[in-house]
Amino acid sequence: MNPFLGKFITLEGIEGMGKTTQLNVIADYLKQKNIPVMTTREPGGTPIAEALRKIVLTDTSESIASKTELLLFYAARLQHYENLIKPALEKGTWVISDRFYDATFAYQGGGRELGFEMILPLHHWVLGEFSPDLTFLFDGPAELSIARIQARNLEHKIQNDRIEKEKGDFFERIRQAYLALARQQPKRFCVLDSAKSKHEVSQEIIKHLDEKWGKGI
Numbered sequence: 001m002n003p004f005l006g007k008f009i010t011l012e013g014i015e016g017m018g019k020t021t022q023l024n025v026i027a028d029y030l031k032q033k034n035i036p037v038m039t040t041r042e043p044g045g046t047p048i049a050e051a052l053r054k055i056v057l058t059d060t061s062e063s064i065a066s067k068t069e070l071l072l073f074y075a076a077r078l079q080h081y082e083n084l085i086k087p088a089l090e091k092g093t094w095v096i097s098d099r100f101y102d103a104t105f106a107y108q109g110g111g112r113e114l115g116f117e118m119i120l121p122l123h124h125w126v127l128g129e130f131s132p133d134l135t136f137l138f139d140g141p142a143e144l145s146i147a148r149i150q151a152r153n154l155e156h157k158i159q160n161d162r163i164e165k166e167k168g169d170f171f172e173r174i175r176q177a178y179l180a181l182a183r184q185q186p187k188r189f190c191v192l193d194s195a196k197s198k199h200e201v202s203q204e205i206i207k208h209l210d211e212k213w214g215k216g217i
């Protein structure tokens with residue numbers, strides 16, 4: 001539930017599936033319609049949340065407990081929600097976030113095998129019933145994800161981060177957890193096939209936005 005004036009759209013899916021690419025397409029489309037839009041990402045979005053992002057993504061010699069990782073993500077998320085997302089939505093600005101809480105259910109719940117049930121009490125304590133209006137899930141196999149990350153990181157000469165270093169079965173568990181979330185909440189989720197071309201995916205997104213809010217935008 002989003003009780004505020006602006007709409008809240010989130011983009012989810014395993015690495016390299018096209019979230020950031022399509023985030024810009026959605027923002028440009030809404031701007032063309034004169035809708036005030038703000039884009040952001042998780043983990044991060046505010047200075048404190050970005051500092052927490054560095055902690056969770058940096059590969060250090062100290063291992064991180066799955067529950068520590070979970071708490072850090074929710075600490076970052078609450079800063080993001082209170083100081084950026086909520087004030088923008090209250091003003092009527094639409095917010096598009098590159099990942100939000102579904103990522104925790106998929107990565108920590110599915111990938112790290114904590115399960116959804118373990119996360120729910122913390123989730124409700126932090127966010128209550130707040131939820132995106134629409135979530136695009138960029139779905140594709142782990143092999144496609146790994147191939148795209150390698151290509152992108154080689155192109156930009158960057159090292160894989162701590163999470164990108166995980167093996168294929170970790171990403172496959174995350175993918176399955178995302179698909180389970182989409183089946184549980186079919187009204188909120190729009191599942192996209194990331195193996196299609198960038199242009200085809202953009203077209204599907206725009207079609208979905210028009211169908212959902214055509215009269216309002």
Ligand SMILES: Nc1ncnc2c1ncn2[C@@H]1O[C@H](COP(=O)(O)OP(=O)(O)OP(=O)(O)O)[C@@H](O)[C@H]1O
Nearest residue numbers: 014015016017018019020021148152194196197198
């Ligand atoms: N539909 C597509 N077909 C082919 N290549 C694509 C497609 N979408 C994105 N790419 C390319 O794949 C790479 C990863 O895309 P992008 O960074 O948008 O993914 P992401 O989901 O944001 O990844 P991450 O979770 O790592 O941030 C980029 O090099 C991008 O140009």
Ligand SMILES: [Mg+2]
Nearest residue numbers: 019020021098
């Ligand atoms: Mg991205």
